[in-house]
Amino acid sequence: MGPEAVFWTLVLGLICIAEAGMMGDQCDWNGSGLTSSTERAVTPVYLRCREGSVSWLYPRGALRLLFKPPLPADERDFRVCVRVIRRPDPPDFFQNIQLNESGAPERFPARIFVEGVRRLVPLYAPDDGDVRELRCFRSRHGQAALYVEAEPEEGTKRRVAFFRYEARPLVRRHYDPATADCRPCSDSELEMAFCTSDLVSRGMMVGSEQREDLDTTQLTWRLTKLVRATAAHDAGDLADDDEYYRYEIDNSIEQTSRRPHKRTRVRKTRGLHAHVHVPRACGAAAGAGEFFLMARRRLGKYSLVCAPRLHDWKTLVERRNAEGTAHCFLQH
Structure with missing residues (x-):
């Protein structure tokens, strides 16, 4: 027909x-x-x-x-x-690649x-x-x-x-944190990305893979300090509907109950990783050093918004927090 x-x-x-x-x-x-x-x-x-x-x-x-x-x-x-x-879709966070297979x-x-x-x-x-x-x-x-x-x-x-x-x-007249492109973010865009992104973390790129099914490059990150992760779902043994996360340094994760009548539970997991996608046209690949990663969930996957090198982000955070001009309290 x-x-x-x-x-x-x-x-x-x-x-x-x-x-x-x-x-x-x-x-x-x-x-x-x-x-x-x-x-x-x-x-x-x-x-x-x-x-x-x-x-x-x-x-x-x-x-x-x-x-x-x-x-x-x-x-x-x-x-x-x-x-x-x-x-x-596999879990957002995983300890090894095998746990992220679908x-x-x-x-x-x-x-x-x-x-x-x-x-x-x-x-x-x-x-x-x-x-x-x-x-x-x-x-x-x-x-x-x-x-x-x-x-x-x-x-x-x-x-x-x-x-x-x-x-x-069709035309972006203002900064839109939901869309990613290939150029570096400006200082004001970095601030807005920190305040609005679904995933905010320090991390190191440990691999990249071309995903023809999504027309993206899939970057694998080893997370070294997970500052914020919102709208996480289906995260296996790392989460359930009754929990929220407080993340600590050294690639560990603490899980604490938010309900006052429940006993506090703390669990640490080492070697946390995540996949973040960028348009394939950007030609992204794994790079050395530590970055400050900011990504937004798009169509069920994390999509890169900004990823400055950590020392550049620290410099910006210290300056903006000292001036008191940031959109929200910035962290590194």
């Missing part, structure tokens, strides 16, 4: 089928194809955030995803990137099309021969929509079409 035929099949399904499933109007959407009474049903989903996820259990019929991210009044168009998840990828049970003018443009298909999990497209006249069409059912096997998305303005 060609893209045009698919388009009109979906449109007719949306018009003619009264039961089109639940509608979403949020950052994340979770739904099930079992709520649809027909394989031609189309579920409209409205995504009004800059980033989020879509999880479609037992996909059946199709979804129409309309992206409406919050943008400044004078910025109309934007770019959307979708990362198809075919296997669970299982074999599974077939993604849906095809994704960008809605164009009277036609659908293929964006992702399980058998399109492209190994990239990450696919991007641009809005048109301030509008962006995807059709996610379920593949034919295969018996009663449990299937989940899960992907993450990110929508960003």
